[in-house]
Amino acid sequence: MKMLLVFAHPEHQSFNGAMFQTAVDTLTAAGHEVATSDLYSMQFDPVSGRHNFLTLKNPDYFKQQLEEMHATETFGFAEDIEREMKKLEWCDLMIWQFPLWWFALPGILKGWVDRVFAMGRTYGGDRLYANGVFTGRRAMLSLTTGGPQQAYGKGGFNGDIHAILRPIHRGILQFVGFDVLQPHIVYGPVRLDQEQRTVLLAAYGSRLKHIGDERPFDVGIY
Ligand SMILES: Cc1cc2nc3c(=O)[nH]c(=O)nc-3n(C[C@H](O)[C@H](O)[C@H](O)COP(=O)(O)OP(=O)(O)OC[C@H]3O[C@@H](n4cnc5c(N)ncnc54)[C@H](O)[C@@H]3O)c2cc1C
Numbered sequence: 727m728k729m730l731l732v733f734a735h736p737e738h739q740s741f742n743g744a745m746f747q748t749a750v751d752t753l754t755a756a757g758h759e760v761a762t763s764d765l766y767s768m769q770f771d772p773v774s775g776r777h778n779f780l781t782l783k784n785p786d787y788f789k790q791q792l793e794e795m796h797a798t799e800t801f802g803f804a805e806d807i808e809r810e811m812k813k814l815e816w817c818d819l820m821i822w823q824f825p826l827w828w829f830a831l832p833g834i835l836k837g838w839v840d841r842v843f844a845m846g847r848t849y850g851g852d853r854l855y856a857n858g859v860f861t862g863r864r865a866m867l868s869l870t871t872g873g874p875q876q877a878y879g880k881g882g883f884n885g886d887i888h889a890i891l892r893p894i895h896r897g898i899l900q901f902v903g904f905d906v907l908q909p910h911i912v913y914g915p916v917r918l919d920q921e922q923r924t925v926l927l928a929a930y931g932s933r934l935k936h937i938g939d940e941r942p943f944d945v946g947i948y
Contacts, residue, residue, distance in 0.1 A: 727758050727759070727818045727819055727938050728758070728759045728761070728816055728817045728818045728819075729753050729758045729759065729760045729761070729817060729818070729819050729820075729821070730761050730762070730763065730813050730814065730816070730817035730819070730820040730821070731746060731749050731750060731753075731760065731761070731762045731763070731820075731821050731823065732762075732763045732765065732820065732821070732822045732823065732835065732838065733746040733762065733763065733764045733765060733766075733823045733824075734765050734766070734822070734823065734824040734831070734832045734834050734835035734838075735766065735823070735824060735825055735832070736766045738767075740825075741870055741912065741915040741916075741923060742823055742824065742825055742870055744923075744927055745823055745868055745870070745912070745927065745930055746764075746823045748927050748930055748931050748934070749821060749823065749868070749930075749934055750762065751931075752931045752934040752935060753934055753937075756934075756935055758938075761813050761816065761817065763810060763813060763838070765834045765835060765838060766834065770806070770810075770834060770837070770838060771806065771837070771841075772833055772834045772835075772836065772837020772838060772840070772841070773837060774790065774837065774840040774841045775788070775790075776788055776793075777804060778790070778793070778794075778797075778803065778804055778807055778841055778844075779793050779796075779797050779802050779803065779804060780797070780802045780803070780804060781800075781802055782796075783796040791845040794844035794845040794846050794847065795845055795846035795850065796846075797844070797846070797847075798844065798845075798846030798847045799846070803844070803847070807841050807842055807844070810838065810841075810842045811842055811844070811847060811848070814842060814848070814860075817863065818863055818864070819863065819864045819865070819866070819937065819938070820863070820864075820865045820866075820904070821865070821866045821867075821868050822835060822865070822866075822867050822868065822869075823868045823869070824867075824868075824869050824870075825869065825870050825871075825872075826869050826870065826871045826872070826890075829884075829890050830893075830894075831894065839898055843898065843902060847859075848860070848902050849901060849902045849903075853903070854901060854902075854903075855900055855901060855903065856903070857903070858900075858901065858902045858903020858904070859902055859903050860902050860903035860904045861903040862903075862905075863903070863904050863905070864904060864905045864906070864907055864940075864942065865899045865904040865905070865906055865907070866906070866907040866908070866909065866910065866937070867891060867894060867895070867909040867910070868909070868910040868911075868930070869909065869910070869911055869912075870911070870912045870913075870914075870915050871887075871911065871912075871913050871914055872914060872916065873913065873914060874913055874914045874917060875913040875914075878890070878911075878913065887909075887911060888945070888946060889946075891909055891945075892945055892946065895909075895945040896945050900945065905942035906942055906943065906945055907937070907940050907941075907942060907943065908940070908943045910930060910933060912926050912930075
């Protein structure tokens with residue numbers, strides 16, 4: 727299978743860095759084709775604007791989605807965006823590796839979505855959800871938290887992690903047609919000892935060996 731790994735952490739020696747490397751190594755060893763977008767190393771610009779496009783249909787009044795539709799028709803996306811779009815369109819399964827920041831994606835990854843998931847090219851018209859451009863492809867969130875697992879259960883002081891992740895699962899990934907796999911969550915790696923973290927990394931590797939066989943899960947209605 728063709729695997730795209732998107733990595734959004736500023737430090738390669740972090741636990742997220744170890745999870746990303748585990749995914750690269752495990753999926754490559756399993757015979758998959760692996761492409762990566764290591765957003766900090768690439769110095770990916772997450773700020774969306776006029777520079778998303780080679781030329782503008784209406785330079786006097788910038789409206790992003792209209793320019794996205796125009797760029798879709800004229801092959802007019804800026805090179806950094808076009809490169810990421812091609813990876814997105816290439817993959818069968820995409821994994822995002824990130825730390826939970828403010829109950830959300832780190833800005834660099836959110837900005838990647840803002841710029842790369844463009845109207846006309848990745849969604850639009852009736853090409854949404856079950857009819858989406860990426861129908862038949864799968865995606866998984868792989869993330870870490872600062873808080874412990876009990877804080878993210880139903881009734882926990884942060885609330886249910888599945889409710890927190892739902893805007894990403896439903897509003898981004900399913901919106902453009904991806905089927906979503908159960909997220910892989912490591913709660914509070916900084917609270918664990920080295921041995922516990924090693925065990926969790928090995929468990930992640932074991933899951934990834936068979937990730938191609940996993941079925942989507944129901945992201946739920948809240
Ligand atoms: C802006 C911001 C917002 C945040 N918002 C939230 C929030 O909303 N909710 C929340 O819960 N948390 C939040 N946090 C905390 C954040 O989610 C955690 O700090 C992060 O998820 C921990 O992951 P890490 O990779 O950075 O861990 P690290 O601190 O890098 O790693 C933990 C430990 O693992 C060790 N390690 C690295 N590699 C390996 C390896 N190969 N084997 C074993 N051990 C290894 C590291 O040395 C370190 O000791 C926020 C943090 C920031 C900066």
